[in-house]
Amino acid sequence: MKQIDALIVANRQLAHQIWQMELAAPDLADDITGPGQFIEILISASWEKPLRRPMSIAGYTDGKLTIIYKIFGPSSHQLSQRAAGDYLSIMGPLGNTFTINNQLFPILIGGGVGLAPVWWLHRKLEAAGTAHALILGARSGEEHFIESQPDKNILLTTDDGSAGIAGTVLVPLPAILANNPNSMVFSCGPEPMLRAIQEFTADKQLPAQLSVESYMACGLGICQGCAIKTDGARNKPFSLVCTDGPVFDAGELDFG
Amino acid sequence: MPGSLILVDLSTNLGRRQFANPVFVASGTFGYGFEVERLADISKLGAIVTKSVTLEPRTGNPPPRIVETTGGMINSIGLANVGVERYISDYLPQLQGGGADFIMNIAGSTSDEYLKVLEKVEAISTDIAGYEINISCPNVSEGGMEFGVSADQTARLTRRLRKRTERLLIMKLSPNVTDITAIGLAAQDNGADAVSAINTLVGMSIDINSQRPDIYRTLGGLSGPAIKPVGIASVYKLARKLSIPIIGIGGITSAEDVIEYTLAGASAVQIGTANFRDPACGINIINDLRSRLEDSNIDRYQSLIGQVKTYQ
Ligand SMILES: Cc1cc2nc3c(=O)[nH]c(=O)nc-3n(C[C@H](O)[C@H](O)[C@H](O)COP(=O)(O)O)c2cc1C
Ligand code: FES
Numbered sequence: 001m002k003q004i005d006a007l008i009v010a011n012r013q014l015a016h017q018i019w020q021m022e023l024a025a026p027d028l029a030d031d032i033t034g035p036g037q038f039i040e041i042l043i044s045a046s047w048e049k050p051l052r053r054p055m056s057i058a059g060y061t062d063g064k065l066t067i068i069y070k071i072f073g074p075s076s077h078q079l080s081q082r083a084a085g086d087y088l089s090i091m092g093p094l095g096n097t098f099t100i101n102n103q104l105f106p107i108l109i110g111g112g113v114g115l116a117p118v119w120w121l122h123r124k125l126e127a128a129g130t131a132h133a134l135i136l137g138a139r140s141g142e143e144h145f146i147e148s149q150p151d152k153n154i155l156l157t158t159d160d161g162s163a164g165i166a167g168t169v170l171v172p173l174p175a176i177l178a179n180n181p182n183s184m185v186f187s188c189g190p191e192p193m194l195r196a197i198q199e200f201t202a203d204k205q206l207p208a209q210l211s212v213e214s215y216m217a218c219g220l221g222i223c224q225g226c227a228i229k230t231d232g233a234r235n236k237p238f239s240l241v242c243t244d245g246p247v248f249d250a251g252e253l254d255f256g
Numbered sequence: 257m258p259g260s261l262i263l264v265d266l267s268t269n270l271g272r273r274q275f276a277n278p279v280f281v282a283s284g285t286f287g288y289g290f291e292v293e294r295l296a297d298i299s300k301l302g303a304i305v306t307k308s309v310t311l312e313p314r315t316g317n318p319p320p321r322i323v324e325t326t327g328g329m330i331n332s333i334g335l336a337n338v339g340v341e342r343y344i345s346d347y348l349p350q351l352q353g354g355g356a357d358f359i360m361n362i363a364g365s366t367s368d369e370y371l372k373v374l375e376k377v378e379a380i381s382t383d384i385a386g387y388e389i390n391i392s393c394p395n396v397s398e399g400g401m402e403f404g405v406s407a408d409q410t411a412r413l414t415r416r417l418r419k420r421t422e423r424l425l426i427m428k429l430s431p432n433v434t435d436i437t438a439i440g441l442a443a444q445d446n447g448a449d450a451v452s453a454i455n456t457l458v459g460m461s462i463d464i465n466s467q468r469p470d471i472y473r474t475l476g477g478l479s480g481p482a483i484k485p486v487g488i489a490s491v492y493k494l495a496r497k498l499s500i501p502i503i504g505i506g507g508i509t510s511a512e513d514v515i516e517y518t519l520a521g522a523s524a525v526q527i528g529t530a531n532f533r534d535p536a537c538g539i540n541i542i543n544d545l546r547s548r549l550e551d552s553n554i555d556r557y558q559s560l561i562g563q564v565k566t567y568q
Contacts, residue, residue: 003295003536042533047481047509050533051324091295215322217329217532222287222307224336225322237315238336 001031001094005087009064011080014145017071018115019080023088026063031093035121036211036247039065039092040219043075054216054242056188057093058116059123065090066120070113094219095246098209104184106130107176109169109197111137111189117211117247118188133176137169137193169193170200177204184208188246191255198250208250214241229254264549265556266542268302268524270501271449273385273424275357275524277302278557279514279542282505282528283361283388283428284308284333286535288347289354296536299355305526306343306351308363308390311372313339323461323470328480328507329529330459332473335363335393340373348382359426363390367403367413371420378421386424389417392432392455393477404430404439404455411442418447426503429453429490431483436490437497444500452503452526453490457483480529481507488520495521495562509537511544518557519564 006023014020040052053075059066071077082088098121100106106125110118115136125132133153138144141156141163148156148164155172156164165171169189177183187197188211201208217223221243230239231254239245239252266277280303286292289304298304316336323330338347343360351358360377364370374387391404391413403409414427427443429436431454440451456477461470469475487506494502504522508514509530517525530537549557 001294003534047327049324050327050329050480050529052533215320215324217322217331217529218285218535220287220291220535222291223285223322223331223532224316224333225331227316227319227321227336229319238319 001092002027003089003091004028006065006090008082008084008086008088010084011082013080014068016140016142018068018143018145019071019076020058020066020068021079021082021088023065023067023090024063025060025065025090028060028065028093029063032057032060033093034097035117035124036097037093037095038246039067039090040094040216041067041079042089043078049075051217052091052219054094054213054219056114056116056211056246057120059120068116068119072113091219094242096244098186098211098247100125100130101184101207104182104207105180106132107135107173107180107183107185108132109135109137109185109187109189109193111169111193114187114189114193114211114213116188118186121186133180135169135172135176137189168196170196173200177206185250187211194253195255198253198255201250209247210250210253211246212241212248212253213246216242218242229256262550262553262555264546264554265558266546266549268558270426270503270524271386271424273449275302275385277542277545278518278522278524279538279545280305280359280503280524280526281531281538282526283390285528285531288343288351289356289358290350292531292535293354296539300539300542301356302524302542303357303359303385304351304354305359305361305388306347307337308335308361308393309337309340309343309373310335310363311340311369313337313342318472320470320472323476325459325461325478325480326482328478328482330461330471330476330478331456332471332476334473340376344376344380348380348384352383357385359386359388359424360384361388361390361428363393367409367416370413371416374417374420384423386426386449387417387421388426388428388452389413390428390455392428392430404428405433407438407442410439411446414443414446414448424449426450426452428455429494430455431486431490431506432458437493440494440498444498448500450501450503450523451494451498452505453494454483454487454506457486479506481509483507484513488516491517491522492520492564508541511541511548514541514545515548515560518560519562521562521564523558523561
C-alpha cells in the first residue's frame with residue numbers, strides 16, 4: 001500500500017453519467033491482489049472537502065489502474081473534469097478481494113456505481129477462459145456501456161426496460177441457475193440491490209460474496225468510521241469495510 | 257548574509273519532559289501509530305497520542321459513524337477500542353519499537369475507571385511519555401464529557417490521577433462548555449502538567465431527502481479546518497489564565513496553522529483529521545515549520561509561544 005501522485009492517462013465518458021479513468025500506477029503492482037480492492041482518491045487540493053473518496057479498482061494491467069465511476073455529486077463531477085496529463089493523489093491498494101471457488105460457476109452481478117469490482121472480475125475470468133455469467137443492472141439503457149451477449153451469459157437489465165431485460169438484476173438469475181445449479185454469486189452495487197441478492201441467495205442456499213461501500217475517513221483501519229453491522233460474524237458486532245472488507249460473505253452482513 | 261543557515265531549535269517542553277518538536281498527532285486519528293509506518297516515518301513526529309483506551313474493550317456506536325461536512329467531518333465512533341489489557345499486551349510492545357515518543361490517551365465513564373487504566377500501565381515497565389486524559393468525548397452517553405464540563409469533577413479526577421503517576425499528565429478539554437478556562441484552572445490547580453484543547457465540537461447534519469441525521473446517534477463531534485478558529489480562541493483564553501503549557505488542537509493542516517496556534521499560546525500542537533487525508537502530513541508540517549522559521553530568522557520555536565500582538 002502506497003500513497004502516490006498517479007499520472008492520469010485517460011479520462012472518458014463510457015455511458016450516461018458513467019466515466020472511466022486510467023491512471024499510471026506501476027508502483028502499486030506488488031500490492032495488487034485482485035477485484036474487491038480499492039483506492040482512496042484525493043479529489044481536490046482544497047480543504048472544503050477534507051476526506052479522500054474510496055473508489056473500487058475496475059482493472060489493473062501493465063501498471064495501469066482503471067476506475068469506473070458514476071457522476072452523482074460535486075466530487076465525482078470534479079473528477080470527470082480532470083484531464084489526461086494531470087496527476088491524482090491516490091492511496092492504495094486497500095481492502096480484500098472476491099474469492100473464486102473452482103468448484104462453483106461464478107455469477108457476477110453489478111449495479112450502478114458498484115460495477116467496478118465486478119467488471120474487473122469479469123475481465124479476469126474472461127482472460128483466464130473461465131466460464132461465468134455477468135449481469136449488469138441500470139436504471140435505463142443509456143447507463144450501460146456494453147451490449148448484452150446472451151450466448152456468452154452477458155446480460156443487461158434496466159429498471160425502465162429501455163435495454164436488455166426489464167426489471168432488476170434478479171430477473172435473469174433463475175434461468176442462469178437452471179443451467180448452472182452449482183453456482184456462487186459475486187456482487188457489488190447499491191444497498192437495496194445487495195439486500196435483495198442476500199435474500200435471494202440465502203433462500204436458494206447459494207454461497208455469495210458481496211462487496212459493500214461505506215463512508216470512509218482513513219481507509220486504514222484507524223478511524224473506525226467505516227463500521228458496518230455484521231451481526232456477530234467474525235466475532236464482532238461491527239466490521240470495518242476498509243480492512244475487514246469490502247468483500248464479505250453475504251451471510252455475515254446485517255443490512256438492518 | 258543571504259541564505260545563511262541558522263539551526264532552528266524545534267524542541268519544546270511539557271512539564272519536565274522535552275520533545276524533539278511540537279508537532280504531535282491527535283488521539284483517534286493515528287490509531288496506535290504503527291498502522292501508518294508504511295506511509296510515513298513516524299519516528300520523526302514530536303509524539304503520537306494513541307486512541308482513547310478504556311478499561312474494557314468497546315465495540316463503538318452503530319453506523320453511520322462519520323460524515324463529511326464543509327471543511328470538516330462529524331464523527332460518532334463511541335470510543336471503539338481494544339481495552340487496556342490488549343493495549344498493554346499487543347500494542348505497547350509495537351509502540352516501544354516505533355522510535356517516536358508516545359502518549360497514552362485514557363477514557364472512562366467513572367473516575368475509578370480512569371484510575372484503573374492508568375494504574376495498570378503504571379504497574380508495568382514502559383517508556384510511555386505520559387497520559388492524556390480524555391474528559392471531553394461527546395460520543396458516549398455515560399461519563400466522558402461529564403467530567404469535562406464540570407470544574408469540580410475535573411479537579412477531583414486530576415487530583416486522583418496525579419497521586420498515581422510521576423509521568424506527564426495532560427487533561428484534554430472540551431470546547432462544549434461555557435468557560436473553558438474554569439476547567440483548565442481546575443486541572444492546573446490539581447496537578448496537571450499541561451492541558452490540550454480542543455476535542456471535537458458537538459455537531460449535527462441532516463440528509464434532507466431521507467430526513468434522517470447523517471449520524472446514527474444524531475449528534476456527533478465536528479473536527480477539521482472548520483473548527484480551527486474555535487481552537488485558536490480556546491488556546492488563547494487558556495493561555496491568558498494558565499501557567500502550565502497548552503497543547504493546541506483543532507483543524508491544523510499546515511506549518512502556518514502550527515505557528516498560529518503557537519502565537520495564541522500553544523507550546524505544542526496535535527494534528528487530527530488531516531491525518532486521514534495524508535498520514536504523512538505531520539512529517540511534512542515539521543519540515544515546513546523548520547523552513548519557515550529559518551526563513552524568518554527565528555532560531556527557537558519556543559520563542560513564539562504566546563507572542564500574538566493583540567490590539568488591546
Ligand atoms: C474519527 C475521530 C476519532 C477521534 N477519537 C478520539 C479519541 O478516541 N480520543 C480523543 O481524545 N479524541 C478523539 N478525537 C478528537 C481528536 O483527537 C481531536 O481533538 C479533534 O479531532 C480536533 O482536531 P482536528 O480538527 O485536527 O481533527 C477523534 C477525532 C476524530 C475525527
Ligand atoms: S475508514 Fe477508517 S477505519 Fe475504515
